[in-house]
Amino acid sequence: MHGPRTSPRSEYLLKEKQRVLESPSLAEKFHKLKSLTVDLVHFDPEGVTKNSQIKYTVNLEHAKSVFRFGCHNHECVRGDFDLSDVLTQAVTAKRKSVSGEARCQGWRSRSTIDTVPCRNILRYKFTLGY
Structure with a gap:
């Protein structure tokens, strides 16, 4: 009997999910960070057509420090936006906005x-916010 077939996309997403789950929360990693609001806007490759936009306040106790967002293209393989380094650099420099x-x-x-x-x-x- 064969196991379920996996695609390159599902394999990648599974690995990324595990990486996120194993990371500490933002509150654990960034003790001085008290608030974080994120505004995300997805565009097509030309940067002309806006596909979606979301703005939200992050729950620092529950959000993980691997700070990644999926690509808006649901057929995309091995693609996403990992903004963990951007966030780490901003917190380290005590930036109020990035x-x-x-x-x-x-x-x-x-x-x-x-x-x-x-x-x-x-x-x-x-x-x-700090």
């Missing part, structure tokens, strides 16, 4: 692995 843009480094779909990069854009803004 914003930037990240490109998805995954592949557009399972059939285009190693040929067509995803390149979707995430524009982000973090507002931090």
Whole structure:
């Protein structure tokens, strides 16, 4: 009997989920951080079409320090936006606000692995309180 088939996308997501679960909470890692508001806007690869936007206040006790967000392309393989380093640098420098843009480094779909990069854009803004 064969086990369930896994795709490159599901394998990647499973590894990332495990990495997130094993990381400490933001409150554990950043003792001086008292509040964090995140504004995320997903765009197409050209940066013209806005696909979605979300703004929320992070629960520091429950949110994990591997601070990643999935790519808006549901067929993307091995792509997401890991903003852990951005957040760590901002907290270390005691910045009150940080914003930037990240490109998805995954592949557009399972059939285009190693040929067509995803390149979707995430524009982000973090507002931090200490």
